[in-house]
Amino acid sequence: MNKTVLDYIDLKSDELIELATKIWENPEVAYKEVKACEWTAEYLRKEGFDVTVGDYGVPTSIRASYGEGNPIIGLLGEYDALPGMSQKVKTEKEPVVEGAPGHGCQHNLLGVGHVGAAIGIKKEMEEKGLKGTIVFYGCPAEEALTGKVFMARGGAFRGLDIVLDWHPGTANMVMRGRSTAMNTFKLHFKGITAHAGGDPHNGRSALDAVELTHVGINYLREHVTDDVRMHYTITNGGQAPNIVPDKASAWYFVRAFTREAVEDVYERMIKVAKGAAMMTETEVEVEFLGGCYETLSNKVVADLLLDTMKELGPIEWSEEEKRFAEKLEEKKDNSQGMFSDIGDSALFEGEALDVAMDAFGSSDVGDVLHIAPGTMFMTACSNLGAAGHSWNNTACAGHEIGMKGMIYASKVMAQTGIKILEDNTIVEKAQEEFKNAMNGKEYNCPIPDDVEVPK
Numbered sequence: 001m002n003k004t005v006l007d008y009i010d011l012k013s014d015e016l017i018e019l020a021t022k023i024w025e026n027p028e029v030a031y032k033e034v035k036a037c038e039w040t041a042e043y044l045r046k047e048g049f050d051v052t053v054g055d056y057g058v059p060t061s062i063r064a065s066y067g068e069g070n071p072i073i074g075l076l077g078e079y080d081a082l083p084g085m086s087q088k089v090k091t092e093k094e095p096v097v098e099g100a101p102g103h104g105c106q107h108n109l110l111g112v113g114h115v116g117a118a119i120g121i122k123k124e125m126e127e128k129g130l131k132g133t134i135v136f137y138g139c140p141a142e143e144a145l146t147g148k149v150f151m152a153r154g155g156a157f158r159g160l161d162i163v164l165d166w167h168p169g170t171a172n173m174v175m176r177g178r179s180t181a182m183n184t185f186k187l188h189f190k191g192i193t194a195h196a197g198g199d200p201h202n203g204r205s206a207l208d209a210v211e212l213t214h215v216g217i218n219y220l221r222e223h224v225t226d227d228v229r230m231h232y233t234i235t236n237g238g239q240a241p242n243i244v245p246d247k248a249s250a251w252y253f254v255r256a257f258t259r260e261a262v263e264d265v266y267e268r269m270i271k272v273a274k275g276a277a278m279m280t281e282t283e284v285e286v287e288f289l290g291g292c293y294e295t296l297s298n299k300v301v302a303d304l305l306l307d308t309m310k311e312l313g314p315i316e317w318s319e320e321e322k323r324f325a326e327k328l329e330e331k332k333d334n335s336q337g338m339f340s341d342i343g344d345s346a347l348f349e350g351e352a353l354d355v356a357m358d359a360f361g362s363s364d365v366g367d368v369l370h371i372a373p374g375t376m377f378m379t380a381c382s383n384l385g386a387a388g389h390s391w392n393n394t395a396c397a398g399h400e401i402g403m404k405g406m407i408y409a410s411k412v413m414a415q416t417g418i419k420i421l422e423d424n425t426i427v428e429k430a431q432e433e434f435k436n437a438m439n440g441k442e443y444n445c446p447i448p449d450d451v452e453v454p455k
C-alpha cells in the first residue's frame with residue numbers, strides 16, 4: 001500500500017465530503033447539473049488540474065487533466081440526481097421536498113469519489129515524478145443513459161489507455177458481468193379526428209395505431225433471444241373517449257446483451273409500428289432519443305481493482321453507522337437489494353466480492369468500455385438491502401455511510417492508478433485483452449449526428 005496517497009486522501013476528506021454534501025443538498029436531474037458541474041470543475045481547478053467545461057457539445061460535461069504522455073488513465077465522474085427521489089438523512093421515509101429530485105443513485109458521491117482519486121494520483125505523481133496523464137471526465141445525465149454517449153460522439157475518451165469507473169453500491173465488489181445495450185425512442189402517430197359516437201367512420205385513430213404497435217411488439221417477444229427486453233409507456237393517448245385521437249405517442253426502450261441485437265430488434269419494432277400505421281391509415285414518425293453499448297469488463301483491470309480492495313481491507317463502520325443501516329433495513333420497501341442476506345450486519349463488512357453476474361439494466365459506461373479497457377466496481381455506500389434508485393440510497397448518500405464508502409473508493413482508484421503508472425505491462429496486457437474482446441470491431445456511436453443533446 002502506498003501511504004502518501006492514502007494520507008493525502010484522508011487529509012482532503014473533509015473537503016471532498018463537503019463537496020459531495022453540497023451536491024446532495026442541491027440535486028439536479030439529467031442535463032441540468034449546472035451547479036454540480038461548476039462546483040466540481042472549480043474544485044479540480046483549485047487542485048491544479050487543467051479544466052474545461054462543456055467540451056464535446058455537452059454543456060454540463062467536464063474534462064480535467066494533469067500530467068503528460070502515456071499512460072493516460074480516465075476516471076468517469078457523474079453528478080445527476082433522479083426525479084422524485086428527495087429524502088432526508090433519516091431512517092424513515094420523509095422527503096426534503098415532496099416530489100423533488102434526490103440522489104437515489106448516489107451520484108453526488110460518484111462524481112466526488114472520482115475527484116478524490118484524481119487528486120490522490122496527482123499528489124503521488126508529483127512526489128515520485130511519475131510520468132503519465134490522469135483525466136477526470138465529469139459526465140452528465142447517466143440516468144438518461146446518454147451523457148457519455150453524446151460525449152463520445154463529440155470525441156471524448158479517445159486515446160485513453162485505461163478507464164476506472166466506480167459506482168456507489170451496497171457491497172465492495174468488481175463487476176465482470178455485462179449490463180445491457182439499449183436504444184430509446186418515441187413513436188408519434190398522426191390520424192384523423194372525428195366524433196367517436198357521431199361519425200367514427202370518418203376517424204383514423206392514432207391511439208389504435210399505438211395499441212396495435214404494442215400487440216405487435218408483444219408477439220415479437222416470442223421471436224427474440226432471451227436477453228431482449230422491450231418496455232413502453234403511452235405518453236399521449238388522446239384527450240377524451242368521445243374524440244377519436246388524431247395524435248398519440250409512446251416511449252420505448254429496447255435492451256439486449258449486445259449492441260447488434262439491440263439494433264436488429266429496434267429495426268423490427270419500427271417495422272411493427274409501420275405495419276400498425278398502415279392498418280389504421282395513420283402516419284408514424286420515429287423520434288430516436290439515444291442508445292448505449294453493453295458494458296465490457298476487462299479482466300486485467302478488474303483483477304487489479306479487486307486486489308487493491310483486498311489489500312485495503314473492508315470498510316470499518318462505527319456502531320452509529322451500523323444502527324442507522326439496521327433501522328433502514330427494518331423500514332425499507334419490499335424490494336430487496338442484490339446482497340441483502342450476506343452476513344449478520346446491515347452493512348457490508350466482508351472481503352471484496354468478485355461478481356460475474358450479468359445485469360439487465362443499462363449504463364452509458366458501456367460506450368466508454370468499448371473505447372478503452374476498463375471495468376466498473378462498487379463499494380458499500382448503503383445498507384445491504386437497499387434497492388437501486390430507492391429512498392434508502394438518498395438517505396445514505398447524505399450520511400457518513402455514503403461518505404465513508406466514497407472515500408474508500410477514492411483510495412481504491414488512486415492506489416490502482418498508481419500501480420498502472422508504475423508498471424507499463426498493466427496497460428499492455430489490458431490493451432491486448434481489449435483488442436481481442438473487440439475482435440476487429442470499432443466503437444460506432446449509437447446516437448447519430450442529427451440528434452441534439454437534450455437541454
Ligand SMILES: [Zn+2]
Nearest residue numbers: 105107142167
Ligand atoms: Zn447510478
